[in-house]
Amino acid sequence: MGTSYLEQPLLTSPGQPLRVAVYSRIAHGIRTGVFPLGTALPRETELGTALGVSRTVVREALMLLEEDGLISTRRGVGRFVADAVPHAGLEEFRPLELVLAEPGVTIELRHVELTQQTATDFVSTYLQLADDARFWFREAIASRNGEPIAVVQEYLPVGDDRAGFGAAVEAALPDIDEARSTVLMRIIDRTGLAFVTGVCRIGVSVAGATRAKQLELKAADPVMLLTQTADLDGRPAYLAKVIVAPSVGHLAVRQSSGG
Template identity: 30%
Template sequence: MSTLYRRLADELRAGIANGTYPPGSRLPSESELAERHGASRGTVRQAFTVLAADGLISSRKGTRRLVLGPALRQSFSQLHSFSRWAASIGETSGVRMVELVRREPTDLEAERLELSADTRIYHLTRVRLLSGRPVMVERTAYVERIGTLVGGIIADAGDESVTARLEELGVVFAHAEHTVSAITAEAEDARLLGVRPHSALLRELRRTTDPDNRPLEWSDDRYLGDAVAFTVHSSVRASTLIRSSAPSR
């Protein structure tokens, strides 16, 4: 069994450690590394697989591999806000607006937002981008008083962080419940993210409440499987949920 791919992986790992390839930079392409080391592209891909398994580079194929930074502990505001999280890992956030509609809540939305069936909600659908790459479909149901504000924010600012603007307007996001699960992409998710149907996605369901524990929003966020990882740190006293950019395994 050839060990060339392991030597190559060790060399690249050393380059990442000493700053030759800092977090956020791209490694040389498969063809460049193959020529430089007199190896096949298959050998280079094996080295990439080793580094991806160690969480050092992205596992996305068809492009130069991205060097990943260490998982970052996040404040509540970073975990709640995609834009703040992107900034915390050195990425540029972006958004593609799909729709904002005022409608009756579904049974699940009414339950999670503690609403009666005859009330109205605002439902926002957007595609979130990391440095230009679509990585998440965001579907958020807001109680009407918050949704009215969201409508004004979207009309005025478009791609600005909705969370930050709501906070400026006096809305306090105090508590959140998160449920994370693995799913496959439905047709609409696949179309919005530019992937094949049934591709692996990570789903985060989130209910956010104010300081009086009144529901403000119920969100169904669906991430590309190789875009993020969620880590829970547990102890007797507390558990901390961390979102990080990470490769799929």
Template identity: 30%
Template sequence: MAVSGQRRRPVVALYERIADAVHDGTYPPGSTLPSEPKLAAELGVSRPALREALLLLQEDGVLTVRRGVGRTVNDRPPRRGFEHVQPLEELIGGGSPLRVRALLRTVEEPTDFTTQHLLAPARAELRFWESVLTGEGTAAALSHEWAAPDELLDRTHPEFARALRAAETGGATESGPGAGEDRGTARASGPGPARGPSVSMLSVLVGASRETALSAHSGITATLLGRRRGEQLGRPADTPAVLVTQVVRVGETPVLAAKHMLPTGAPALPVLQSH
């Protein structure tokens, strides 16, 4: 299944709630979901909306209907496409990966988002990368990515720490007025223009993790671009968009957190991996 402007948002939200409940163990593999009336009452939704969400979950291989039993959770429900640890530029680019255009490579203090998802202490210094993903000359997504503090990465995933440092010695990046707005206090990573690679931080992490197991969890919400992001993507401020948040871990330790903004008309985002 892919999220697009054609999908009705209430059903998407309901689909996500049930999928989250499956993946967090509320409805573990092999379990049977409550009956439709009971589940609709528990979730506070209408039965027609619930039925459509359940049909989509069946279609995507999360649930199976068993005669005389009801809807059961498959033994190995597929994870969301963006929970497979794969760079966004490859995930939504299909056979032709999107191009990553670096806007900003810097170091900043934690925000509410990074404090929550990277468990960063208040005075920590976090690498922050801002990029626009483009395909066929059109801006398809705006990505904000943060790495955990260097000292934590040096202990938890030293290969990623080394790869990040090496990557940031790459070509010059582009930055513009207001590039650091709304993200707390930012510092340039060195004298002169910020420098960094035309790749995503997640791509660097995946490349450095051939011997390290990664896991990821993501969330998705509907929103509007707003003025600054609209300017960066060449769209009006009131353009509808999908906001994807992602946290990647090594074991139980978060090493990367990201926000990806995909405006209406961007390539479809896989929500569940089909068989």
């Protein structure tokens, strides 16, 4: 399974180093269980062949993975997935399933709606679309071990002309009502497209009548609002609004000093 996952086309955006794309592919595989905790990774040469990159690129990506605590090296034996994966916070752009992922926790999405709409002010602003442009709107309810914890609204442009992206969106949508994931997760899983810039705006609000019913809350209960955007080829390509229930607890943002 790991080999077929690695052999999916490795697509990068202009200016993105190959080592970052390789890092993202392997890290995603670790976090989603393609490479189980504590197991050995393929050797450098095998990784390079499967991914279609040089051994130098693989070695640089593995170094980054080790620095971030996702793998470890056993001298004379090989590289292994960490026994426990660090919980990544909001500082890295990733599908919601990975933002909320924790060991022993199952995150699933229940499909609510998929429609094609004309751009609203909200969508036009964030995706930089013309006023008469069309976009896909997908809404789903995210549950953690069966408990509803977030309303996930995804917005993607229709007929995008960036290489591979428009086709990836169209391929991910026909059976999305049967999927237990975000559209973003399906696109990344199937294509490996690398979104090079992600911004997450954090706000607070109240649930309101409709969202309270979806999340099994009271209308006046507080919720966290996450507005995520990501660029592809220097232009906004993905927008999501996530309404998060208080039961999720804290969401971390790692900080470091400059230098």
